[in-house]
Amino acid sequence: MKTIINKFKFCTLILLVAFSCTEIGDDPAFDTSASERSSEAVTEIKATLTEPTEGWIFEYYPHDLQIYGGYNYILSFDDNNMVDVYSERQADFSIPETSSYDILSIGGPVLTFDTYNSVMHEFSTPSAAEYQAKGGDHEFILSHTDVEDVLNARGTVSDNNLKLIKLTESPQSYLTKVKEIVDYLDGAVYIMSTDGEITQIPVSNRNITFPGEDLEEDTVVAFIYTDTGIKLYETTTINGNEVTEFTLDKDANQLISLDGSTVLDIVFPPLNTSQNWIINVIGAGEVSDTFFNTFVNIYNNNGAIYGETLSTDIEFGNTITPTGIQFYSSGYYAEYNVTFPLLFSNPELLSIARKGAGFNWQWYGHLDPLITLIVDNEPYEVEGTPADDPTVVKLTSTVDPDVWFTIRK
Known part of the structure; x- marks a missing residue:
């Protein structure tokens, strides 16, 4: 028995020595280490x-x-x-x-x-x-x-x-060509028609949302601008077709998938809400009396609740979590998210819809009366100065002309 054990130890030692002489990671199938x-x-x-x-x-x-x-x-x-x-x-x-x-x-x-x-x-x-x-x-x-x-x-x-x-x-x-595409599509709204039904395709922060089929959830996918259009981060199924890239057709004002299966019509709304705009409440002639009085009420309520000073500058459009209306109160931001859906019946008017509470809104719900005033009185006539690339825009409610306010870039 002792001889058998010694033979076993000797064989084990030989195997260990042989293994130690072979570089870790070497594969006999390769000629190199x-x-x-x-x-x-x-x-x-x-x-x-x-x-x-x-x-x-x-x-x-x-x-x-x-x-x-x-x-x-x-x-x-x-x-x-x-x-x-x-x-x-x-x-x-x-x-x-x-x-x-x-x-x-x-x-x-x-x-x-x-x-x-x-x-x-x-x-x-x-x-x-x-x-x-x-x-x-x-x-x-x-x-x-x-x-x-x-x-x-x-x-x-x-x-x-x-x-x-x-x-x-x-x-x-190459980058000049990309910039030309970016500039052309800046602020554009995309429309997709499926079986006669028109759907707006939301775009925010270079992410695009395609509607889900039947009971499926919507698909959100990031994209990048190219020298000819846009390319999705990953291949995405749209109405049963696998799509990765779209080419811009300026003459038709369309983005067309490479296989032609998916077409996004391009519409330019009356206001580019992907940009940052400011409402200056106390500026001379910047807001209507109705708007100003509503702001004064939330300003006083905010001071009574927190002892904070509400800024008289309100951000509108592309804010922390695009898009929304954002307030600043003694060092704290609070945002309510809104969308700007295209009004198909009259695309020259600006439509505003509630989306939901945004950043820090759980602490600043008492500011909601101004959100209500803005949303409940949409759509708005848009008067921009200068007309081709406005930096100052007056928004006047078509529901109540006493509700109007000016936004500036």
Whole structure:
């Protein structure tokens, strides 16, 4: 028995020695070690990134829920681990911001922007108000796709599946085309017709909502502007058709899916409510007496309840959680969410509808009388100055002409 045990120990020792002589991660199916293969993958992906003369279009979506939508970045890599970064969010995208990058081997090639770049790190830089920033990434796991000149880039924080697309024109040329699309569609309302039924398609913060079929819930999907239209974050089923991208047809004023199955008619409402507007209650000739008196009542009630001073400037339109009407009271914001549905019978009028309590509204419900005044007296005639791109707009109720107020950008 002792001999058998000793033989067993000897065999076990031989196996352990043999295992220890083999590098962890080695696979007999490969001619090279795991570390060598990782190094080769890093070298190969760097060669891919640095090959294009003009760089790459990076379709970037921050936050794991894509609540900010998508934005176009142009990344131009060189062999010395430096990258030029352009963004459609730059006031002047003719000049890039340059910083360093690296490619790490962490279960695959990982692209990291390892020195601060205010353009590239805009959504991933924390602040006192946003300690987790805006859920953006600065490191991305890269992999090839089945499509030539397209790479996958998965955010290590958001886990969003993003795309790098080889650019074939200058960064300035591409971003200029994107800006033209953005500017053209700014404030637009989208209409979809299904079996003779017209439906408004809500858009907010580069997220678009398609109606669910039968009893299914509506589908909200982020999108990005392209040089020809818009592209959805992921393929979405609309009326039984799988749709990923729309092309803008300016002549027809339509966004048309690539397969032609889905058409969104473009309508421009009388007011661009995606912009930030201000109601100055105490400005001379800014509001009607009825509006002013209602405000005075909520101002006094707010002071009696909290001892706070309610600001006489009220935000209207694109506020904290678009869209809504927002108040400011001694350091605290409170918002009531409203929508601006297109009035099909008379699209020249501005319609306003309640959506529900917004940010901090549970503490400031006593401000509701002004919301009631505004909503209950819709729709409004819109008189803008100047007419082509107004910065001052007077809204006058068609229900009660004594209810009117002015908004300013």
